[in-house]
Amino acid sequence: MLSSDKQNWRPLVRAAFVIFFLLILFTDPALAQSPDPAYREFPLIGSRVALWLVAEVHLMFAAFMLGVPMFAVVVEMVGWRNKDARYDALAKEFVKLVVIAASTTAILGALLTFVLTVFYPKFFNYLANIFSPTFIIYPILFFGESFTLYLYYYGWDRMMEGAAKVGHIIIGIVLNIWGTILMFVANAWLTFAISPAGVDDQGNLVDLWAAITNPTWMPINVHRLIANVAFGGSIVAAYSAIKFLNSKNAEEKAHYDWMGYVGNFIAIIGLIPLPFAGYWLGREIYGFNQQMGITMMGGFLSWLWIIQALLIGILFLTANYYLWVGMGRISGGERYRRYIKYLAAILVVGWIVWATPHSIVASLEEARKIGQFHPLLGVLGVMSAKNTVVNLMILTTFISFLMYRRAGKEARGGGARRVKILQAIMVVSAASVVLFYGVYGYVDIFGLFGDPGSGTPAIIRIGFSVYQVAAVLAALFFVTLLDIFLFRRATTLGPMSWGQMPERSQYALVLLAVTFTWLMGLMGYARNAIRQDWHVFGILKDTSLDAYSPTLGFAAIVISVCVILFFGLIAFIFWLGELGEKKAKLTFPSSESKPAYEPAGSGGGK
Amino acid sequence: MQSIKVAVFALSVIVFFALFANSIPQIESRPPKEVALGADMTPQQLAAAGRQVMDTKGGCFTCHSIGSPGPRAPDLQGVGTRAATRKPGLNAEAYLRESLIEPCAYIVESYQCLMTPMNKPPVSLNDAEINAVIAFLESLGGEITVKPIAVSASSSSSTSQVTDAKTPPEILKAMACFGCHTISSVDFMTGKVGPDLSHISTVAATRKPGLSAKDYLRESILDPNAFIAPDCPDGPCKSPSLMPPIFGDRLTAKQLDMLVEFLAGLK
Structure with missing residues (x-):
């Protein structure tokens, strides 16, 4: 096993050196002749696209590498607490994927540094001057993370029992701590470029800690932590889907069905709070610089949010669809089938509203006829409507998840009905709060901020989203809490038939992963494009030929290439990882046997 | 076979996203152009x-x-x-x-x-x-x-802007070299402040021992004070040079090479 893993990364290291050598070879001949140039030109595709490709693909790998260990250690803990070896084996399988991807992530990181130093020396030197102490800490953290990862994976079988197992879980937690700090350090460099702090008007460093903890640092940290989990879950689910589709027997199908389910479950858990984290980040960007915020939401990037709406709509619908299809393999799931059409309707309507542009006037003639905004659609295009529907879509997804969770169970005890009613009241109340503030954002019904019936001031309207988010989060938390107690000693209605999923459900998992990855690329573009013609906003001007933000169409092509590169590379290294490995015997019973699996949050019972 | 089907499916999804993004309004965000201002405006x-x-x-x-x-x-x-x-x-x-x-x-x-x-x-x-x-x-x-x-x-912040000029005359115009220098073969290059560059290649190789004509020209563009030319239209050239040392930032490596080649050809 160890030797095969070693063999996996050797060709990649060689490939990286070859790429770097070629990169230098084909770089403009003036490279070595111009003393201290601010920029150098990358052949054919230009420096910006070269940096964009390397940075984005590196970020995708890094997100996978940081996200998967976070839930792998949780799955391991679940297995340890429940004395269930299946979870333990699943967690190890997750980590195996990370080990395989680790060397590629590191190589891409090195390549990113090369590209930055060679093609953007002025920008890199400036960042190095500001963050030089962190440049020393970063490799130490990286080594710490790498060694801990190898210890975690290769020590797995030796640390299976008793205190050793606890020690192994602690190693897993330490691995995540290394990874999180590593990401926080890298985020300081990235966010400093967006919202610099701790420097004087000339850009000289005054306070390193202030530069690190700049206004967008913590929102990005939180956003990325959650997104990494969701992304990692979706990639694991897609991997399982492909393995499922290629499975030769029922045992393999059952195993990869379960693995795909867990991956999708994790992706949904991550997806639900992501809009809230994104909202916080948006607020901080506005707080740092209004013009930057307006550029992001209402300026040349405004149409980006329509693309984002398309992608998030696909994510919500696909994740829900997978749960709905999944209920087919649970005895008792048919009880909830009749509700699916209503949930689907809410999701589709919400999606349409979210994707409604604020201004869709196509010509001056139209503008004269209907004004700047469409009389009906203009109302749906503003944030009040969008905040309202995204919160309702989150609640809807939560209901789908609850249905899936309950599908194979029946709560016992006299109080069960009352608890269910209480849960329903909580969900309906949250939805009512969301709708109320959605409407109040347009009309001051009770005259709290002016004459009754007049428009609500924008500054007040913006604050309403906090109440909407709070209501939804509270409902999610308390309903889940009640559900755990309610179904703790539930009656099982029948076996869970793992492996009996239609092929289309597996394509849904692939769609989820591709969409997540593309969305990540899009948001990366948004985050960088808001700096416009600045390397470091307001401090270091971009004076290169690329000192402008390209169109969304161009960005979409680059993002697509990044996504193809990422999936091509990850498919290749996963394939390499399996070369030479003996077919491991799956420790799972066949789909017909009992007891069936009960992964976290599933409706299957023991 | 299943893996190929999945790959085709994933590729189709990616292409769909790219096509969708290209079907909506396309706007580039360019840095604002400088507005011409003068002391004699009404x-x-x-x-x-x-x-x-x-x-x-x-x-x-x-x-x-x-x-x-x-x-x-x-x-x-x-x-x-x-x-x-x-x-x-x-x-x-x-x-x-x-x-x-x-x-x-x-x-x-x-x-x-x-x-x-x-x-x-x-x-x-x-x-x-x-x-x-x-x-x-x-x-x-x-x-x-x-x-x-x-x-x-x-x-003015415009001094730091890089040009997208693609030919030597375009570069000379974009860098406002005409404000100081003369090149008889280029119609707009009529400046009378700095050295006349009409035949610069005939003297460039002998200006600094050990430097070829091209190396001298490159150095003069990037570091104008490295060598002060002896003759300017109004007498000896001033030291330090009036030419700002900003062109390393404003020219791309390719543009710099192109300019050096062009000047080296002025016999």
Whole structure:
């Protein structure tokens, strides 16, 4: 096993050196002749696209590498607490994927540094001057993370029992701590470029800690932590889907069905709070610089949010669809089938509203006829409507998840009905709060901020989203809490038939992963494009030929290439990882046997 | 076979996203163009230029509007009249200048201070542009009292911009080399401040021992003080050189090479 893993990364290291050598070879001949140039030109595709490709693909790998260990250690803990070896084996399988991807992530990181130093020396030197102490800490953290990862994976079988197992879980937690700090350090460099702090008007460093903890640092940290989990879950689910589709027997199908389910479950858990984290980040960007915020939401990037709406709509619908299809393999799931059409309707309507542009006037003639905004659609295009529907879509997804969770169970005890009613009241109340503030954002019904019936001031309207988010989060938390107690000693209605999923459900998992990855690329573009013609906003001007933000169409092509590169590379290294490995015997019973699996949050019972 | 089907499916999804993104309106965000300003402008010309500055580099209409109050910033209609009465002791021009440079010194009722100082990054209006903006704001219901001033090289941020010029004459024009140098074979190169470059290659190789003609020319562009040429149109060339050492930042490596090749061919 160890030797095969070693063999996996050797060709990649060689490939990286070859790429770097070629990169230098084909770089403009003036490279070595111009003393201290601010920029150098990358052949054919230009420096910006070269940096964009390397940075984005590196970020995708890094997100996978940081996200998967976070839930792998949780799955391991679940297995340890429940004395269930299946979870333990699943967690190890997750980590195996990370080990395989680790060397590629590191190589891409090195390549990113090369590209930055060679093609953007002025920008890199400036960042190095500001963050030089962190440049020393970063490799130490990286080594710490790498060694801990190898210890975690290769020590797995030796640390299976008793205190050793606890020690192994602690190693897993330490691995995540290394990874999180590593990401926080890298985020300081990235966010400093967006919202610099701790420097004087000339850009000289005054306070390193202030530069690190700049206004967008913590929102990005939180956003990325959650997104990494969701992304990692979706990639694991897609991997399982492909393995499922290629499975030769029922045992393999059952195993990869379960693995795909867990991956999708994790992706949904991550997806639900992501809009809230994104909202916080948006607020901080506005707080740092209004013009930057307006550029992001209402300026040349405004149409980006329509693309984002398309992608998030696909994510919500696909994740829900997978749960709905999944209920087919649970005895008792048919009880909830009749509700699916209503949930689907809410999701589709919400999606349409979210994707409604604020201004869709196509010509001056139209503008004269209907004004700047469409009389009906203009109302749906503003944030009040969008905040309202995204919160309702989150609640809807939560209901789908609850249905899936309950599908194979029946709560016992006299109080069960009352608890269910209480849960329903909580969900309906949250939805009512969301709708109320959605409407109040347009009309001051009770005259709290002016004459009754007049428009609500924008500054007040913006604050309403906090109440909407709070209501939804509270409902999610308390309903889940009640559900755990309610179904703790539930009656099982029948076996869970793992492996009996239609092929289309597996394509849904692939769609989820591709969409997540593309969305990540899009948001990366948004985050960088808001700096416009600045390397470091307001401090270091971009004076290169690329000192402008390209169109969304161009960005979409680059993002697509990044996504193809990422999936091509990850498919290749996963394939390499399996070369030479003996077919491991799956420790799972066949789909017909009992007891069936009960992964976290599933409706299957023991 | 299943893996190929999945790959085709994933590829189709990616292509769909790319096509969708290309089907919506496409806008590029270019850095704002500099507005031409001169000390001899009439008040009306200055106000018109100020409006242009507000539209482009200032980005003022992202929040402000004229004729309707915006949610983020006050309506500018009639500000030329109101400005004189906002703060005791400040006339309209002084109040408007303060509002541009210290936006939080006076906050209009029911608004928050969201504006950044206009003379500092990221907007970085120079003194001439600030005056032009004041002229436009004064013209909105008041009298234009502010005077135009010339744009000095140091106050203009355009000096740091890279050009996308693709031929040697385009580069010479974009870098404003014509302001100082003459090249008889290029019609617009008629400057009489720096050395005549019409036959520069005949002397370039002998200027500095050990440096070839091309190396000398490259050094002279990147570091004008490395060697001060002996002859300028009005006598010996001045030391330090009047030529700014900014072209390393403004030229791409390819443009620099192209320029050196061109100059090395001037016999």
